[in-house]
Amino acid sequence: MKRTLFLALFLTGFCAEGLAWADLAVGFGKADITPDVQKKAVWIAGYGHGRKATGVHDPLWTRAVVLEDGDRKIAMVAVDLVGLQRPTVQDIRAKLPDFQHVMVSSTHNHEGPDVIGLWGPAPTMTGVDPEYIALVVQRVVEAVRQAETSLKPARVEYGTADGTEIVDDSRKPVAKDGIMRILRFSSPGQNQATTPPLGILVQWNCHPESLGSKNTMITADFLHATVQQLEQTYHCPVAYFSGAIGGLMSNPGTWKLPDGRVVADGNFEYADAYGKDVANLAVKALGTLEPIELTPFVVSTRPVALKLENPVFKLMRAGGVMDRDGFAWTGDPYKTGEKLPSRSTKGEIAIESEVSYLRLGQLHVAAIPGELYPELVYGQFQEPADAGADFPDAALETPVVKILPGPKWLLFGLAADEVGYIIPRRQWDEKPPFAYGRPKAQYGEINSVGPNAAATLMNAFADCVKAAPPAKP
Numbered sequence: 041m042k043r044t045l046f047l048a049l050f051l052t053g054f055c056a057e058g059l060a061w062a063d064l065a066v067g068f069g070k071a072d073i074t075p076d077v078q079k080k081a082v083w084i085a086g087y088g089h090g091r092k093a094t095g096v097h098d099p100l101w102t103r104a105v106v107l108e109d110g111d112r113k114i115a116m117v118a119v120d121l122v123g124l125q126r127p128t129v130q131d132i133r134a135k136l137p138d139f140q141h142v143m144v145s146s147t148h149n150h151e152g153p154d155v156i157g158l159w160g161p162a163p164t165m166t167g168v169d170p171e172y173i174a175l176v177v178q179r180v181v182e183a184v185r186q187a188e189t190s191l192k193p194a195r196v197e198y199g200t201a202d203g204t205e206i207v208d209d210s211r212k213p214v215a216k217d218g219i220m221r222i223l224r225f226s227s228p229g230q231n232q233a234t235t236p237p238l239g240i241l242v243q244w245n246c247h248p249e250s251l252g253s254k255n256t257m258i259t260a261d262f263l264h265a266t267v268q269q270l271e272q273t274y275h276c277p278v279a280y281f282s283g284a285i286g287g288l289m290s291n292p293g294t295w296k297l298p299d300g301r302v303v304a305d306g307n308f309e310y311a312d313a314y315g316k317d318v319a320n321l322a323v324k325a326l327g328t329l330e331p332i333e334l335t336p337f338v339v340s341t342r343p344v345a346l347k348l349e350n351p352v353f354k355l356m357r358a359g360g361v362m363d364r365d366g367f368a369w370t371g372d373p374y375k376t377g378e379k380l381p382s383r384s385t386k387g388e389i390a391i392e393s394e395v396s397y398l399r400l401g402q403l404h405v406a407a408i409p410g411e412l413y414p415e416l417v418y419g420q421f422q423e424p425a426d427a428g429a430d431f432p433d434a435a436l437e438t439p440v441v442k443i444l445p446g447p448k449w450l451l452f453g454l455a456a457d458e459v460g461y462i463i464p465r466r467q468w469d470e471k472p473p474f475a476y477g478r479p480k481a482q483y484g485e486i487n488s489v490g491p492n493a494a495a496t497l498m499n500a501f502a503d504c505v506k507a508a509p510p511a512k513p
């Protein structure tokens with residue numbers, strides 16, 4: 041919002057106490073990123089390979105929230121995809137050079153096209169269609185520009201609701217982030233009882249995988265129903281983001297419908313019922329709103345090199361299935377080594393990712409590039425670690441809440457990248473004997489870059505917060 045407009049509002053006696061929030065403007069935009077399943081084969085991501093889409097149940101969207109604090113703009117963007125890779129996010133940023141920061145977070149949809157490469161027609165074939173990736177880049181930019189054209193002066197409120205009971209943790213030990221976090225944006229001076237909000241931002245923590253591994257219809261999964269219900273109830277745009285979903289935060293196996301029947305997951309009836317109850321949780325969060333200032337903006341980002349230790353990921357990269365640049369591992373996560381020839385398997389290999397901290401006025405935003413275990417959010421580590429774990433004496437990582445300098449925050453998972461599970465080192469468990477006396481390892485490590493990724497990313501996040509320049513007065 042321009043200063044002149046603010047002055048005009050002030051002179052008309054519009055909002056004498058609203059000096060801080062009168063400086064903020066917000067805009068919402070969205071664009072359709074549904075692939076054309078008739079034109080060519082679309083391979084659905086998540087679970088095993090070879091799941092060819094046969095139709096579209098509901099469209100996939102990219103939803104953008106643009107914030108402006110007078111002279112700087114930032115964009116927070118969600119995509120209904122399994123996990124956009126950082127090189128694609130960088131392509132998007134290159135087309136939005138006038139933005140101070142563009143945060144693109146994938147919802148981790150398990151019922152949309154492969155954008156990583158792991159889920160093609162065969163294990164040795166990528167499921168990524170470069171033309172589709174180019175379309176996503178173009179549409180995300182369109183959604184951001186649309187949000188920018190709809191910028192309006194805004195006041196903001198922040199709320200939370202506890203939904204611990206509606207998310208499952210499928211891996212021991214049980215640790216969840218069961219808190220939904222919400223921002224509601226409204227026009228300053230408008231009667232909120234009679235005027236719809238400018239928009240609502242929802243952050244919830246559950247794998248969008250309620251349709252399961254047999255479904256072949258493209259869908260945004262349960263959050264299709266969540267967003268639809270909230271948009272219809274509040275007559276405003278809604279943007280949904282996934283938070284800390286590693287570990288593994290999932291839909292309960294069965295769900296009770298409003299008529300009392302109980303349905304098992306793996307079908308649209310379940311997805312719809314669960315999604316609507318997530319919307320009901322959002323209604324609860326909207327009942328706890330408190331005003332919050334989101335200006336000024338401070339953005340602190342750190343690129344990090346992550347050592348690729350996972351032999352399957354290495355193999356997939358070498359085979360061109362996972363087409364991502366590799367760099368020589370320098371031993372220092374803050375020093376990216378020389379770029380390696382494509383498919384090179386020489387020496388220790390790293391990929392480059394990033395962590396960001398956004399301090400938006402009184403709001404603290406953690407942008408983490410993968411599926412963070414909730415243990416790393418709250419520090420709910422098992423003490424002592426199970427003796428069967430591979431590194432029971434490993435140092436504990438510093439969790440997000442200990443790093444964040446304030447109580448009001450959002451956490452965006454799969455932000456700017458998807459590097460897989462971010463697992464506390466003490467829980468790493470690939471070698472026998474296995475933790476909890478299990479006959480085999482728990483699921484998780486196969487989709488992680490390695491046991492050191494959590495410490496590297498948490499340290500980098502702490503460094504981002506430390507390095508955040510003081511807020512502009």
Ligand SMILES: [Zn+2]
Nearest residue numbers: 148247285411
């Ligand atoms: Zn996952």
